[in-house]
Amino acid sequence: MKRTSIILILILIIVFSCQQKKQEQETTTTTADTIEFTEIIKEDYELYQPHKEVKAVLILFGGYPEVAEDIQREFKILDMARKNSIAVIFSNFNQKLWLEESEKHQLAASLQKVIVENQLPTDRIFIGGFSSGGVVCLLISNFIVGMKQYHIDPKGVFIVDSPIDLVALYKSSEKNIERNFSEPSIQESTWLLETLGSNFGNPKDHIKKYEDKAVFTYSTGNITNLNKLKKTKIRLYTEPDTLWWKENRMADYEQMNAFYIKKLSENLIEKGYEHVEYIPTTNKGYRANGERHPHSWAIVDKKDLIKWMLNE
Template sequence: LEKAKANQIAIVYSNLNKKLWFEENELNELSETIQKIFTTNNLPTDHLYISGFSSGGDVALLVGDYLTKNEQLNLTPKGIFIVDSPIDLAELYFSSEKNLQRNFSEVSVQESNWIIKMLGDRFGNPNQSLTAYEAFSVFTLKTSSIKNINNLKNTKIRLYTEPDSLWWKEHRMADFDQTNAYLIKELSKTLINAGFTKTEYIPTENRGVRSNNERHPHSWSIVETGELINWILDQ
């Protein structure tokens, strides 16, 4: 926050938590809320950046696409960055199935049960049909679908992740293709192949440490703040 203030960057925090997709009416409501924040605080709208950690990255990309598509809102983001986000809902379901079969980590089992129930209740089983998942997911690896962020082709995008496969194997018994890092790398390749020339894939190494000094690659700390601020300020 102090570095942002020193560079005259205003930050607005969202209280959305564990939000992995949006229903259409929710995107409209959120965009109206964002618009009100800018109006009430007399903030400039010509240098907007949206970001998020974990599921917050899904929020950032989806709302960024919506704002870009609806130009009349006058809130087109200049840039979006995500930090180790679970961008593929179908793969999240598949990975959770594998975690339950392994039954290795209590944390992993609890989270996987929650994910399968939540996604299954809303979209059904992706092993039977991917259609509903594609309709709401940032990215669908099995079909290379990026249709929900197609409007961001000319937007600056940064994809941060720390591909520490050894940590995930040791602590969760997870394969690399189950990690956010793997899917983020695949998204990057898909976007670049589709002409998203302002997309940057940024893998980090040994930066994932949480506030309690616990080593964890799924952490905000993988982002180098000063360099990120320079990217934001770059016209």
Template sequence: MKKFLLIVSIITIFSSCKNDVKEVDVESESIPEKTSLEIKNDNYELHTPTNNIRATLILFGGYPESVEDIKREFKILETAIDHNISVLLMNYNKKLWLGKNELEGLAEQFQNIFETHKLPTDNFYVGGFSSGGNMALLISDFMTKENTNLIPKGVFIVDSPIDLAALYNTAQKNIERDSLNATIAESTWLLETLSKEFGNPNINISNYEAFSVYTAKTNNIDNIEHLKNTKIRLYTEPDSLWWKEKTMAKYDEMNAYYIKSLYESLNTSEFSNVEYIPTKNKGYRSDGERNPHSWSIIDKENLINWMLNEK
């Protein structure tokens, strides 16, 4: 998890299938009347009430995060089950963008999961941390555009690297700065990966627009344009001083800068229900380490209320 101490752009980078499925009954001692199922395989882990499911929450972790990492850093399961909400934790990571085949595959996978485990389709939400937020937005837009029977009511991101062109430029600046030896390898990898896939955004921005959630340089939001009537939350903790002290990152190199810019763009593009949620001093890892790029910036009870329309 030390990789997340790099510049914002890079930490987001360093922010499968058995047929046997195990089902375990878990009965809460504190609330004996509630019973839940825990279903695990290599692709996902599902925690669901056995009856009266009010909503489903799908979660994507950051670039290296497994299901276990998500559970450790975002302790939402008990709260969700107490409110009769199913939680689907995805073992789907190491993605900054999603191509057409990946979008189609994920949509089909969700369809199979909902059918297999008899999850209600009328009230589900998708969220993700860091690069997982990119996936949450992109797959939500795809399912909404395709008008499947799985159309999310809401989607949220947690300090995500939504602008791929900005990632390219920040990595380039970091290499030129050579300010932190620990970031050079990751910056070089990122620059090489994006260059190979999309070229130089300063020469051909259209390749980046085709896959990025948002491209600030051209104010492009084409890849989430179908979410105009979807509830959207944008969480970030814009602690400029922390990033400057740790990585020498400037504000316009932070995820927070582009997330706020996206919020402003969506507001002027007739998106009906978008919330920008900047936090202060809430970002901590599970081991107590201070880091504004963390799941912990989410107020769990408030998120549940948002999902259940109780706010």
């Protein structure tokens, strides 16, 4: 009898713990406009989903060190998304300047699983990313559209000041180390040369390896990894503040992400891509802590982005 009582107590403890864990992962919130949202917190992502009609799904990838919490802090889109009945998925997938084939399959499958399991619409998906997250955004979108087993083709994609040209990154890093001007620039450039060099070699001798992985290679005009997005809406955000980069990093315009983003937009339009928008901004780049930095989520006009998604 005593043993039976102990077992019952243990069962009750386990049930209570599971219920408590579920409550921690799924909570309901109500906005001032009485639109109820469910928050689902997982290891790989955070999902904020309206209870009733979902007008669109927004998937966001952060910069190299950013996880869901960081994206929410730097890109305060959630309240606006709630008011417009848009589900938002903040991904924890990061630290990628390119994607291997196995990573593309795994990421596409995981995104499809999230969307299907939560009964989100598969025909109104938009994917965006900041910095290296924009690289992920474009590469995975192109991959999904090109693979029949995935049924979550994005209707639109956007990047925020992303380093889209790996050859340009390598060459710029060489210049930064030679100048020896900014400690953050030297540290980043040293890491980039080691990372790119160890994976692909020097682009002078191995340009094909760079073209195979990069979003865009300006020196050769290669956009192979975007060839499935001709009919997809594409937005390219950047803030070409040449003065800030010169004063803070001693960088030339040709070293900035903005230069290659503009060249990419011109290349895509020239090759018949139907819905490409190049969006340069001025003095919008500020981090959440108030620091002035043109390389920031803040350069995106959130209200205009919502309109773009909803075709208003």
